[in-house]
Amino acid sequence: MFLTISTTGTHERPATDLGFLLHKHPDKAQTFSTSHGTAHVLYPEASAERCTAALLLEIDPVALVRRGKGKGKGKGRGGAPDAALAQYVNDRPYAASSLLAVALSTVFKSALRGVCAARPERAAEPLPLRIEVPAVAARGGAELVRALFGPLGWTTVDVRPVVLDETFPAWGDSRYVQLVLEGELRLVDALRQLYVLLPVLDDAKHYWVAPDEVEKLLRAGDGWLAGHPERQLITNRYLNRRWSLTREATERLELVRLAEADDIGVEAIDNAVDDPAPDDEESGKAEKTEKAVSLADQRREAILTALRAAGAGSVLDLGCGQGQLVQALLKDVRFSKVVGVDVSVRALTVAARRLKTERMSERQAERVALIQGSLTYTDKRLKGYDAAVLSEVIEHLDLPRLPALEYAVFGTARPATVVVTTPNVEYNVRWETLPAGHVRHRDHRFEWTRAEFRAWADAVAARHGYAVRYVPVGPDDPEVGPPTQMAVFTIAATDTKKEEKAA
Template sequence: MLLTITASFSPATDLGYLLHKNPSRAQSTDLGFGKAHVFYPEVNAERCTVALLLEVDPIGLVRGRNGPAGADRKLEEYVNDRPYAASSFLSVAIARVFASAMAGTSKERPELAAQELPLEAHLAALPCHGGEGLLRRLFEPLGYRLDATQAPLDRSHPEWGMSPYFSVTLRANRRLADLLTHLYVLVPVLDDDKHYWVGDDEVEKLLRRGAGWLDSHPERDLIVRRYLRHQTSLARAALERLTAEEEPEADTLETEHAVEEQRLESRIRLGEQRIDAVLAMLKQSGAQRVLDLGCGEGHLLAALLKEKLFHEIVGMDISHRSLERASDRLRLERMPERQRERVRLIHGSLMYRDRRLEGYDAAALVEVIEHLDPPRLRAMERNVFEFARPRTVVVTTPNSEYNVRFEGLPAGRLRHRDHRFEWTRAEFERWAQDIGERFGYEPRFLPVGNEDAAVGAPTQMAVFGR
């Protein structure tokens, strides 16, 4: 069982500091079920590759179990793929051998441990019960570029078909800790098995390892079920906790947003003006299939449904409760069937690549980007402009220069406590121009709301076209 990780930053040999493993010598660790060997087949300033070779002793595993030997033993306990294919044995080895790296700590290079680095991971034989499609649905939303080659059952007998084993290479700019954590969780999910007993402590382990990415992963439910070996009570407990951790925050944001921003903006009907402006740009683009990303309670969705031009409308939000409220606002349960076929609400996050968002004519992000801190903003940029890549993207965000015109808003305070930033017109234009250069879009800028001669309009909008 072989895993290699290659770093291509400079100096690449600093990978040894991140892994706490010296590139100049091999190391071995006894894991009980076998041995893990760490060595470096490639070491230079431009590229450095570490290999984790896991030797599993299946005979030793069987002999170590309680119970009679001999006739009661099944042949499959001795003859199986465990010594060769990536599985939960590899996850245990990663957690034991690369514990500090997976925790994101490095005494010698702490700043490097916190950085996103160009990394490549290769798994020589990864069982994937669900095929290449599932493989991609698990890793691509996390930002990985994936190459997968499926192995035949027997090269001498092609008529036997293909095996469930893939040679897989993952490439991404990620923290090393994130890469190791994703492998730790997702390898046994793809294998759909574990070599050890799964109990309540495994729920805690999954929630700890999945912090920051699992709750909004498009395949969250499948990951939870498989990781917990389809034990219904454990999976339900894990999903309830993931939802409970998500929803109060989402509800808090919605409440604050309603109380604070609407109080500020209601006198000038800014919310309605934003929807009208975005709707006008979407109609002008000629789009027929439209995404509302961060749809909230469905204000824009309701406006889109009134226009026959839009044949397919999808609203996505990270908050289940927001989607429920959007459903209520749109009266989906009582909507005529032909009208109901035009609209769909989906749960998802802009932090992860989601193939459900690909192939649409246009997307709108109405007052969304200011809620994202810089790393999440960068992830959103790639997922919308590089991966989903609609022909037209409409983005609105507050104009911070206009804040001085709002009564009751102290100097220096943002319109909403959850805003990570509020940009000036120049800052927003620089961001949009950078998006255009990186992803092949041409932005144009329009004011939303009554424009003040000195400070501009209260909302600024960019319409990206390609």
């Protein structure tokens, strides 16, 4: 298998900076061991004007079979019926596939993370790139290759089918293509696209697809997969059609897509009509004029008050978005550990920037963590905390998904205190700018009356052994109630004794 990455430059910004970005010196030919062969990295050309890095992967087909990984090519869709022969006579040593994708992640590990201490500005900016793969297994043909790479910013997607036999043109084209990509992209984006799409085109993987492949897909697809028109096909093929994993990845990508559309975390979108003024650090530095405290600020203060009253030391902000609540929690030394959780990588990046995590003291850094996760799936990382907050989260989920969130938070993570806030739909008539019958944000799947919210919260508390009380947030209108309704769940005393006894 063979792949080349080329770029151009000038004497001021030399093309050989590619060596820094790939963490491979242009003057050296390097060799790396992979699980199924040997990878070589070399530079056929390296000058200030043009630089090309080549990755050559030598597969040991016998070792592949002995490890039990080569059987699928003989029995899979369109494979040869003679599995014993197909194990040894196949395209694995020649056509780009998941084997090459794994080699990319092994050899260019730092480049796939976008890390380059020597040239950070070059890693962050688009480069004129040309990527060539002489043989790509493409189950779906040239049209599928164009459909996959075309929406990703490449100015040229040159796909040329490889004929079965030049001597017998009547036999037609094989399922292999020559691929050339040209355009201005960040190197990290180009590598991540190849890492995901090469096995997708081959429509087979040489290893068992475990649940952690979902995380790998989301990491490599950050910034481009959620909005891709062929997202479902990519997800399905990448996960080898494992239905449960595909469903999980699809749901999380949909949340990411909605988050990216709003440029913030879906699970922590402040109501659009609640808080029109920007709520960030820069605006806080500006000279403040006399005005009412925003509903977002009132909401955060109500949450902090409830957490202090509960005596919580460790707190989960579930659906932390851009980190406003995490930032407020860190200002109070009573909260010894604060963890922000969000499905959107972009939102977590913004939160890290807001919190200045890179410049935190070691002691302060130990108090905070930002992790990616979906709240509709159980997550062992969320266990053992004193309190959890779901601020303006539940209304962004489809009603059929609420039981999954309920089980993940109240049934499995099970913090001693859970604080939930959500809009009060009855108050919407007081918003002059909100048309009648409209929800406060276009991503809200529902907005509850006070009675509906209490019915849900009472049922959750009864099912999971919590007591619940209700707190109005914002002006409490005598006719329609407050703009935000808040429920504070605490594990009932009898349940606490049962859990202590069980432990």
